[in-house]
Amino acid sequence: MVTSQLKDRIATLTFNRPEKLNALNEELIQSSIELLKGWAADPDVGSIVITGSGRAFCAGGDVSRMGGEDCSTLEHKIDQLRDWQELSWLIYKHPKVTIARVNGFAMGAGLGICLACDVRIASDQAKFGTAYAKVGFGGDFGTTWLLTQYAGAPKAKELFFLADPIDAVEALRLGLVNKVVPHDQLDSATQEWAARIAHGPLISYRYMKSNINLAAGADFRSMLDREAETHQRCGQTEDHKEGVQAFIQKRAPRFTGR
């Protein structure tokens, strides 16, 4: 259901159910969560790329399995969705930088997973959509919060109510992706960002990321105080000393993540 690779400090998680456009199921989600948890505690992982095999990044829930009779209770369904949505939370809160390599369709829950990543590099063939209104669902995997944060409430409502897919250029215009590249350059563009981050000052990244996440729900004064703590904490790292030395000596820094 997923494949993983760790090469030159870049960990890659690939949703691998191409015949179902990488639609989510229990095994795909739990394997992804296990891998991501392992990478959180692995000093050899510097950055994380999340992507899909085939034509889709992730098409969301498995519609072919919806609508049938099932004996599961409402409580079980809620508990299961809470468990599954941990994937979005884990990506969003992950101590390493997460990069979505959006190779194709990112729909519904797949859009949520895509938006939970820190940055998104999209192929010019990528398509984004909420899709929930088409099947009478309500929105999951963080799409509600993330779309409202990134695109603003009016646009989020349009994307939810009308559920028209948008292309990569429109997604870039709305601020949903960081960069759009021709499909055949998706690998090199992703690799370039992932490698730079993987060899960067990881402790700084960790605090930058959590600070920006916190800023979504905090006031200016609290964030100033938070910066005072985290900025000075970063100042105690070996990477900070190395960065300063490299600057003085006019050479490239060699960061170790400590």
Added chain:
Amino acid sequence: MNTFQQILYAKDERVATITLNRPAQRNAYSEAMVHEILNALEDARDDDAIRALILTGAGKGFCAGGDISSDFEYPARYRGHRLESMLEMRENMHQLVRFLQRFDKPVIAAINGAAVAGGLTLALCCDFRIAAESARLGDTSLRFGLIPDEGGAYLFARFMGFDKALKMSLLSETYPAREAKELGLVTEVVPDADLMQTARQWADRLAAGPPLAIRITKRMMYKQRTMELDAALEDAALSTLAVNYTNDVKEGIAAFHEKRPPNFKGR
């Protein structure tokens, strides 16, 4: 289910019991113990027959907090990377704290002995705390130069009031069960010999209630603590959709008219 090494997990009719089982360490939690508790909680959550849960400790203590006896500072696998070792707690004890805060079936802590530092936090993550009168509760983190980092800094003040929590943590105080009850840390104090029986009576009463309505009421009360009134009312309206049309409501009304105890099924 027989794979637990550091806890005991038992299910008896509608009540599940998790017993922390490292008595020689006063049930200080290890990484492995936290994983086992999480696995047991997941089983209790997913088993429709289970309607209430008791958390207690084997031997003299309830839980002494994090185990600081072995491989404490930076576990070897992190090879000196502080970034990763900082996360270990988040991935373990913090995960347990979050799981309990979002666990919808009622949980009773049967506090058989010392519940200190992270052990007190664990008890505060349960819905009710029944303490044996010889038990002591408090925060001893600073005695070791450590801090209440499992969520205690957040929870203590919410249960005791701010100045009392500050005093407990900064002076590393522990209190006998009766004083702890006055301070708001304990729901009820009972003679030592009655502890498990009382906890079971509470659990049985909770288990006899309407499971879906109990679950949703608990969830509403926890999540509405951080909501404005308007959002809370909207949440309540949504929750009625899941509850008001169940057979349990018909059964509750019928039992009332027929002057008999209701037999709730959670459907």
